Amino acid sequence: MDLFKYTAHELHEKLVNKEITAVELVNSVYARIDEVEEQANAYISMSKEEALAQAEKVDAKIAAGEAIAPLAGIPVVFKDNINIAGQVTSCASKMLDGVSAIFDAHATENLRKEDAVFLGKANMAEFSIGNTTDNSFFGAAHNPWNLDCVTGGCATAAAVAAGEAIWALASDTSGDLRQPAAYAGCVGIKPTYGRVSRLGLAAYASSMDQIGAVTKDVTDAATVLNAICGKDDRDSTSWAVETPDFTQALVADVKGLRIGVPKEYFGENVDAKIKAEVEKAIEQYKELGAEIVEVSLPHTQYAVRTFYVIANGEAGANFARYDGVRYGYRNMEAQSASDMTARSRNEGFGEEVKLRLLFGTHVLSKGYYENYYVRAMKVRTLIRNDFEEAFKQCDVLLTPTTPVLAEAYNTEMDAFAKYELDFTTVTANLAGLPAITVPCGMVDGMPVGMQLIGKVLDEATILKAAYTFEQATDFHKAMAPLGGNK
Amino acid sequence: MTKYITVIGLEVHAELKTKSKAFCSCSTEFGGAPNTHICPVCLGMPGALPVLNEQVVEFAIRAGLALNCDIKYFNKFDRKNYFYPDLSKNYQISQFDKPICLNGYIDVDVDGVEKRIGITRIHMEEDAGKLVHSGGNISTSDFSAVDYNRAGVPLIEIVSEPDMRSAEEARAYLENLKAILEYTDVCDCKMQEGSLRCDANISLMPEGATEFGTRAEVKNLNSFRALVRAIEYEVERQKEILENGGRVIQETRTWDDANGKTLSMRSKEEAHDYRYFSEPDLVPVELDDAWVERIRAELPELPAQRQARLIAELGLPKYDASIIVSNKAMAEYFDEAVKTTKDAKGIANWLLGDVSAYLNNEGITISEFKVAPAHLAELVNLTKEGVLSSKLAKKVFAEMLKGDKSPKILVRELGLEQVSDEGAIMKLVEEILAENPQSVADFKAGKERAIGFLVGQIMKKSKGKANPTMVQAMLKEKMQ
Structure with missing residues (x-):
């Protein structure tokens, strides 16, 4: 039985009905990994023993007639920047290769309580820097829809689409959860900033980093949010609010829902083929009874530059701890502490990371701080205000998740053009808003995602809108063929 | 320049x-x-x-x-x-x-x-x-x-x-x-x-x-x-x-x-x-x-307020007060000591004098000082009451540093009570006058200094315990 093909909620039913065991399930997924991993390169490390032990525990509970949590026994892959105590968190960097986490992330703790089964760690862009995995110390991952295409900023969604995991725990700073989910035909949700504790997530840009889920459908996304959200006293930026039961939002009904379509997300810089698919989705919503409202988010054009100034500034400080002193890569030839740090960082970080650190150092330096960092913070406020204004006219916003298809990365692009491709996703990070991507079409055999952005803490509405669309379409059921020349 | x-x-x-x-x-x-x-x-x-x-x-x-x-x-x-x-x-x-x-x-x-x-x-x-x-x-x-x-x-x-x-x-x-x-x-x-x-x-x-x-x-x-x-x-x-x-x-x-x-x-x-x-x-x-x-309401008394209090309520000179309050532990020691004596200046004298000298010598702080504030107060009281001369008080203080005995006990153990009994002192005066006719003659001839010698002899004979003020007064009275 190809158990890896099912969603988490389907598998939960099968476990509870004793049609399958958790051990069979995890073995099925590992067998699939054995089959396709050579092509996909979605994994950095695996924890088969721990996974089997977790699965056995779940089977024992079921055998004993105990109730199990919705994610119990369901195999999950973690992006390799989220801590699992005792396992390496490499961030796909030479700098942290072999460095074991000594504590669980808050989300990991929560998933342990659920008895989830931890498969291993997924490939990613080094320290989440970049919108492809080309700079991973462990080699690039490949898109299961076309192995010649990129997976996007991490391989979590690729792993899910290839059947190498049932769902994935990932992080999103600039769209690096949603963009890969879109490219893999998955659902990806980035909750409101502060919904999920950042404890145990290796920081990139602390004011925007957020843990979320990549799943096969919206029901699974809501189920995962139920497990991982919640106030954590160890993260000062986590929201002190009750976590609602997100599965309550799984109602197929958008009658009267006001969906805002921001014109800035449908301009020249968006691939016409993607626009066509997203516009079809808009039509679909109309048919389903939603009200479509054209809105404007005028500062969108500054979003990427604003993001890069802030994110690189924060990253410059966040990555300063990787100095070869306490853990991680160390140059052994250096003759002084400062030389050791300089050489360790020069050799331990990849080129793009170093470029970003120089950028981040520059924008915070004396004489530049006012012009770059302070100004970016002001624009960030304007971007937030844009959303506030728009949400006076609508309940959710609908946009393409990505402006280009995955194959666009196969053509030569200069670095800044590449950065600009994040404009559809970084705005939700800058404003701290919840956003979900759901598959909404196919172009040239590759999935296309549409994004729904919600108000602060209003994951329920985007889940409901996404669920309604999903119930009316079949895009989420398509399987990645693992084709291509690779 | x-x-x-x-x-x-x-x-x-x-x-x-x-x-x-x-x-x-x-x-x-x-x-x-x-x-x-x-x-x-x-x-x-x-x-x-x-x-x-x-x-x-x-x-x-x-x-x-x-x-x-x-x-x-x-x-x-x-x-x-x-x-x-x-x-x-x-x-x-x-x-x-x-x-x-x-x-x-x-x-x-x-x-x-x-x-x-x-x-x-x-x-x-x-x-x-x-x-x-x-x-x-x-x-x-x-x-x-x-x-x-x-x-x-x-x-x-x-x-x-x-x-x-x-x-x-x-x-x-x-x-x-x-x-x-x-x-x-x-x-x-x-x-x-x-x-x-x-x-x-x-x-x-x-x-x-x-x-x-x-x-x-x-x-x-x-x-x-x-x-x-x-x-x-x-x-x-x-x-x-x-x-x-x-x-x-x-x-x-x-x-x-x-x-x-x-x-x-x-x-x-x-x-x-x-x-x-x-x-x-x-x-x-x-x-x-x-x-x-x-937090404002719970603020403790601060050094400036404490100094003002020591001057106004206890009559300490500003100099003494400023030194005592500059060290919280010393100020607390002082406050504790004056609970059992009315002689605040006496406590201040000890703290600024022998106690500080001892602490400096030992390289310790007042928090590590073994003599209880109440004992220092007792020593001040014994001096004030005339039981101890200031010289004997120093001797008792030296003994107090060796253990935790109270000054009263030490005075008794060492037999150091100052003799202020008129009869006993008179007996000593008479003895010394009889033993030193030359000095008596000198005094009567106008040599005021001779009385110092006689006082010294009496103190020696009493092992320092005779109340020197009384000795002086009674000698003069006897020789007049």
Whole structure:
């Protein structure tokens, strides 16, 4: 039985009905990994023993007639920047290769309580820097829809689409959860900033980093949010609010829902083929009874530059701890502490990371701080205000998740053009808003995602809108063929 | 020749006496085997996050109120970026543009002249770890190890205005500041252990000038003596430069205590650009009015108030009072002692005299002084009542230092009660007069000094116990 093909909620039913065991399930997924991993390169490390032990525990509970949590026994892959105590968190960097986490992330703790089964760690862009995995110390991952295409900023969604995991725990700073989910035909949700504790997530840009889920459908996304959200006293930026039961939002009904379509997300810089698919989705919503409202988010054009100034500034400080002193890569030839740090960082970080650190150092330096960092913070406020204004006219916003298809990365692009491709996703990070991507079409055999952005803490509405669309379409059921020349 | 005015501002770092660190729950205890009070937060492990210890804010507010500051109800933390192996994250969580306290002051008294020294700001921050060099110092070591026990211990930095004009004013400011931090119980102020650290900004300007000269920042001043010596050294160094037509350069210097001089560490050009920006892992601190008011209401008596009380209520001279209050533990000892004696001045005399001499000699503080305040009070009372002469009191005091016996018991055990019994003294007087006819004749011939000899003989015969005042009076009466 190809158990890896099912969603988490389907598998939960099968476990509870004793049609399958958790051990069979995890073995099925590992067998699939054995089959396709050579092509996909979605994994950095695996924890088969721990996974089997977790699965056995779940089977024992079921055998004993105990109730199990919705994610119990369901195999999950973690992006390799989220801590699992005792396992390496490499961030796909030479700098942290072999460095074991000594504590669980808050989300990991929560998933342990659920008895989830931890498969291993997924490939990613080094320290989440970049919108492809080309700079991973462990080699690039490949898109299961076309192995010649990129997976996007991490391989979590690729792993899910290839059947190498049932769902994935990932992080999103600039769209690096949603963009890969879109490219893999998955659902990806980035909750409101502060919904999920950042404890145990290796920081990139602390004011925007957020843990979320990549799943096969919206029901699974809501189920995962139920497990991982919640106030954590160890993260000062986590929201002190009750976590609602997100599965309550799984109602197929958008009658009267006001969906805002921001014109800035449908301009020249968006691939016409993607626009066509997203516009079809808009039509679909109309048919389903939603009200479509054209809105404007005028500062969108500054979003990427604003993001890069802030994110690189924060990253410059966040990555300063990787100095070869306490853990991680160390140059052994250096003759002084400062030389050791300089050489360790020069050799331990990849080129793009170093470029970003120089950028981040520059924008915070004396004489530049006012012009770059302070100004970016002001624009960030304007971007937030844009959303506030728009949400006076609508309940959710609908946009393409990505402006280009995955194959666009196969053509030569200069670095800044590449950065600009994040404009559809970084705005939700800058404003701290919840956003979900759901598959909404196919172009040239590759999935296309549409994004729904919600108000602060209003994951329920985007889940409901996404669920309604999903119930009316079949895009989420398509399987990645693992084709291509690779 | 040009006269120069010295301009001094101090930056004081005080380690707060919280039980746990500023941003995690590790112990702040001093000492401890290296790297035993650490956790992922202290070590800057990936994914570790700081959480502000509320006690740090409480102590900063308390210090700010005691130092007459405006408490900022909205303040925030920033990252101060620089690389150093003892700084685990390679940034320090500090407060830059929105510190918790602004605009305070301390009134100091130097040689009877009152002066108000402004406090620019107080901010909260975390301490760094410590490098342990394998050799004697960093340049002669083969390797260095890092101990992160101190990493994350909370500090407040108290920055003064450049209001001080002499080493003595700087010393008085630091003494007052130390006393206030001790009274408010926010810092244990052990300069040797580094829980109170001082940097001085020192510059000279010609008399009549309107702008300050270029300053040197002197670090590593870990005693009052070092502060005074470093300022005096810097004043001479800068004066020499200026008098030879040179220019003082803006730089950071370190105090070399062994050689009694300041040495250049880095110039302005080499100074760090700390690239401060708001700490995204912490939310801004928004203070609740009720909290601040509760802390204000709970402020203990401060040194200035205590000094006023000792003068007004107990009649102590200002000098005595100022010295006693400058040391919280001594002031508390004093308060305890005067509960059982009416002779406050007597207690002050002992504290400023023999007790201080003993403590200095032993190299201990009054907190480690074994004589109970009530016993010292008893000794004062015995002297006041005439049971002990001041000479015998010193003898009893010496015995008190050896154990915990009360003066009364010691007086009895040593048989030292002063004899004030008229009959007994008269008997002694008569005996001595009979034994020394020559002296009696001398006295009668007008040699006043002869009486001294006779008193001495009686005291000798009584083993010092005869009440000298009575002896004197009765001798005179008898010889008249």
